[in-house]
Amino acid sequence: MGLPVRKSKLAPPPACPLTESLALLRGAWAPNVIWYLSGEPRRFGELRRDIPRISARVLSARLRELESRGLVSRHPLDTSPPSAEYALTELGRELLPAINALARVGQKLIAEWDSRASVGKMARVVG
Amino acid sequence: MGLPVRKSKLAPPPACPLTESLALLRGAWAPNVIWYLSGEPRRFGELRRDIPRISARVLSARLRELESRGLVSRHPLDTSPPSAEYALTELGRELLPAINALARVGQKLIAEWDSRASVGKMARVVG
């Protein structure tokens, strides 16, 4: 048997700006993590509670990926059960306008659903 | 044998605006598809060429998902090899500001890399 064929996995010059910024956000929950870090720095357990459906495994992986991409910085704290704080870097903050734009669309969608639901149910909720 | 245990897969009210808009964009290449549809309607083969690294399988799946989410509309054409055109719906257009914000970040990143590369290479590119 010869050598196994190496599938090149080449990533030829994309240079598509959308592809570049999406590469920063790749991975499950990445935008949510950035969203919840956009205020103050937060700790691992806080982020777990912020994003209830994330698993510790994925949160851990995502934080290390975001750190390696330069979007997030990690600061271990010398507390009794050793803990750590995560914060957005300046590069991470550059993504906030885009994430805010996404959130605005989401708010609009939620508002539309709510108004239609209240119409459909004859305004069970006061409004 | 009894019924297979149904893992509830519950999606309890997230109501996080970011989660809502990301649900619209879920799936590989979804933002790119919207990006390339943001001008004129485009055909399947055109999108394949626009996004060279997408596979036909995923493009097909993504278009049908985006259609079912109401972001994209499909218009079959009565041509000799039957073809189809895809266009953004109004809901799809509401995502364009967010996608443009992402693209702006990507452009900035590319510009920074370029300028650093040209400095590192002693400005091979005139600038």
Added chain:
DNA sequence: GCACCATGGTATCCAATGGTAACCATGGGC
């Protein structure tokens, strides 16, 4: 000293997603 707790993870296992490549259906050109 020792059990027990909280924090911040890892290890293991399985399901869903995406990629590759091959194939199919239609109708026109040669």
Added chain:
DNA sequence: GCCCATGGTTACCATTGGATACCATGGTGC
């Protein structure tokens, strides 16, 4: 009759993500 282009679909496999259990550290109650 055969091949081609378009617009997909199918089969198969690698990677990613999720659920859950577990581990390491050090503090606290006793």
